[in-house]
Amino acid sequence: MSSAFFLNWFATIPDYAAPLLLAALGLIICERSGVINLGAEGLMAVGAMSAVIVSFNTSSPALAMAVGTISATALAVIFGIAVVYFKTNQVLSGLAIVALGAGITGVAGRAVAHQPVPGFERLNMGFLSEIPWIGKIVFSQNIMIYVCIVIVIVTWWAIETTRYGLKLRAVGEDPATADTAGVDVLFYRFIAVLCSGAFCGLAGAYLSIASSQVWVEGMIAGRGWIAIALVIFARWRPLRALAGAILFAGADSLIPRLQAIGADIPVYLMLALPYVLTLAVLIIPAVLFKRADVSPSALGLDYLRQDRH
């Protein structure tokens, strides 16, 4: 294999990593507050589809990203009210969001399916983009990749270093203590759910607008589930999610690269890859590092104030 193969492979990794990373960051915020959101796949689908409708009609990819984000957040409002305020089962409600997302997009997106839409072009940063290797891998991505890097850092900063992050973490670790400290537990959880909706919507919109510039039904293709696995792989830390997303994306983008140079890869293997990766990523760290459980202590548990113990 030539060095051109590796250069092309590495240059496509950010594009594969961005949607996984965005969705995982949203889920990290949500799970740090103690709510499990398994609806990522559905939220991403709604984001992808609604963004394409906007881009198709207005030719504005930036507006499309915004609308994709907002529409998935709207779906997350339903999920948030159900699980946080009405305390419905988080796992089942998440699965319902997956089904709902698939259903909505299948119907509402029919008109724009398979239509090319305007997206983001790869940037040319002058001499920076001319640097061998680094230029193509780091300085020639589309604008959203750089936005994504900023989002990772802001998310890390907000969760790990600010007071609001501290309260969010307290709500997910020990809601009774947070409540005594005057933190509105349910409100924090609801906002965290909305964040996961927004981030998953952005991730979906990235897939359809920035990455493929076309929408087809079912295009999320398991990436929502990978993002959920990525959260566990990253041990609920935003910066580890960045590293994990790059690793996942590297594996995910390998097969298309191999096909591009004419290797004979069965199509089934390609379709199965996201799910195989998800499993591998969950099993391998568990086997390799037998470390203490670091999941938020109140993850998946409802909080009832007047509960006697």
Next chain:
Amino acid sequence: MLPVATDQIMQAQATMTHALELKAISKSFDGKEALRKASFNVRWGEVHALLGENGAGKSTIMNVATGIYSPDEGSVHINEQPVAVRSPGDAIRHGIGMVHQHYRLVKRFSVAENIVLACGDIQNLTSTSAAASAVAEKAAEVGFDVSAHAIVGQLSIAEQQRVEILKVLLLGASIIILDEPTAVLTDQESRAILAFCRRMAEAGHAVVLITHKLREVLEFSDRVTVMRHGETVLDGADTSGLDVDILSRHMIGEPSLAMDELNASLGDPCLTVSNLVVPSPNGTIGVEGISVSVREGEILGIAGVGGNGQQQLADALMGLTACENGSIRLGENDITNDNVTRRRQAGLRAVPADRFASGLIADMTIAENLAMTRLADGEFGGYFTLSRRTMRKEAEDAISDHDIRGAAPTRQTRLLSGGNAQKLLLARELSGSTRLLVAHSPTRGLDIKACNTVHSLIRKFVESGAACLLISEDLEEILTLSTRVAVISRGKVVGEFPKQEATPEKIGALMMGHA
């Protein structure tokens, strides 16, 4: 900011006004009355003990004062003015701080992070570094040794309590409520914290001490309020005119029981443990060669400071952990390699130290918990069937036979108070053909009345010709209950006495590793 200015406090103190007063508070949970027109008051500059059995409503009434529960009826007054305390935040604004029995600290956070969480908005401690210096300053002021950067979960219980107290002080509390602060502390730590309460009162604070230990009331508090079944039965009496008998009569409605001699004759050897060696995980002390025997009609007390191999001994006897060496015989049978089911069938039963971790399942019903260990006996149905009716009947009988309060067959076990949960556990473990009971700290966390009930159940059981191995860190319990005492230290039995020769001094010295 506190609405109560300091000079107002001074003025209030001078006139001995009530810092906090709760008037005619009623509160029900799911139709069950927890408080019935209960009242309580505390003055500035005093330690006021709030005494009562478990489930008497002590914690509930204080949770009303701190805004965790809203009362169905009644009013809260601060400095003789009616106030509304609708949330913990309201309580903090009124200068009420509570040191909860289950510390309200996030275990994975550092001390400083916990302080930011609790006090950040009120005291404007927005960064962990600001919180750390505030902690250091306050700790030095009150004489605590606390590291602001330590992770709370890695601190000892006593250290966590100091963090909780610092938190309450940093919140600006002048009325400080401590919910059973000595329940989980050693004797020495308890005295330190009670002395601290006195110092706080002398500095002008109002201190409320929730407890069920009479000694603490008489020795460390100025006045006492006693609660029973959700009502106030003694309202703010001066402790100088009181003694243990008067207090316990108010508390349990009857005088404390004196134990008679055990009326049992010694029979055949029931349990024989020879050279038992049990490894322990993560470097703690295991069992390192213990030989003891218990005869029928005998209660052998194993005294010792916690963590000297008691847990491994209890687990090994029940078959929850494998022995490395030695043998365990129950009567004639060698049960060393038997599994739990076979040991239970042979007549070995246990009361574990943590009743909800390994005795009862909190989220299952009382009937289910009672039937749990006896499903193989066949009385609750065949291999695949389960007779709900028999389970219900058995549960009703057990509830009435053992006077388990607040129980119904289909009620969740977690809703029982500690004493009643323990009665339920004993009802199950002592039923059927039990030959030997391994009781590990059977009265931990229980009040006097529940203690007496548990003790008389065990005595009655042994008087019927069975045997009991009592493992306890409570020397008083060992001395009142046992017919023979063995002392365990560093995984070995370091001394064994018949009851007559077992004095607290002799046993205490052996427990501490002297002699």
